[in-house]
Amino acid sequence: MSATIIDGKAVAQTLRHRVAQEVAALDRRPGLATILVGEDPASAIYVSNKRKLCVEAGMRDRHRLLSAQVSQAEVEDVIDELNLDPEVDGILLQLPLPKHLDAPSLIERIDPDKDVDGLTETNAGRLALGRPGLRPCTPSGVIQLLDSAAVHLEGAHAVVVGRSDLVGRPQAQLLLARDATVTVCHRHTRDLASHTRDADIVVAAAGVPKLIGAEHIKPGATVIDVGIHRTEGGLCGDVDFDAVAGIAGHITPVPGGVGPMTIATLLRNTLTAANLHNSSHRETRTNGSGPARDGVAVTAGQP
């Protein structure tokens, strides 16, 4: 093995610690609301981890557990209520939802300034146009991992494998915002390896276990594995770690790579949303001069 392992667990811990320090300095506790529909065991574990770390960071934890048979209108009512709740700064609707629900329309119902997943059309549009807004957690966490390893992005050829709303598409936009040359590959791509072998950075987010092997990677390239799969042989990602670690320059493991960064970034986004709400609240209270969101660190290009 030659690759340096990027320790997502450690980078995430540092980020969560920083968030906790900033939270402690506020005069109002930021609040995160999670909505879980049904009892899918993996989703239940993810949500309980998010809630636990939210509390650890000093934030208020709000939770709505809805039955798998809940109606579209009932979920809409829950979102409406949380949109109006001044104690709630961020709303996370855990995906995937049961098939009878219209997920895109429910996501769209979330107030864009509470959309800590960065999935509303408003935030996706802000990202595409390079404007400030809340960025999706997983791709934003990937950028922070690259920065933590001092991987140079400007002018680098980055290949994103996958084009999902949650990861692939926003990942490509975030890399573009950092001046990488971006290629997006997907299931219709002819000769995937011909693209990835040219890449300085490969972000594997296809949802296919061990899709990326040594034959896909240029020696010394950085390989970020967003996949997470439960197999008989334990957890694995979209990257064949043992094969690729022999050729890559940097690589993220699964577990302990991107996953922990997703949660840390969710907390960072909740703090960002709280700062946004605090400053606009102060403006209306004091009728101060200047734009309500002046000075709030909502990022444009970076996470």
Ligand SMILES: Nc1nc(=O)c2c([nH]1)NC[C@@H]1CN(c3ccc(C(=O)N[C@@H](CCC(=O)O)C(=O)O)cc3)C=[N+]21
């Ligand atoms: N609205 C929404 N937003 C999401 O961000 C979202 C979602 N829905 N649905 C599901 C995916 C998946 N996801 C993960 C979060 C943390 C880990 C994580 O912490 N993984 C650890 C532990 C892995 C384990 O043991 O299961 C690791 O990789 O080291 C993994 C996956 C967030 N997602």
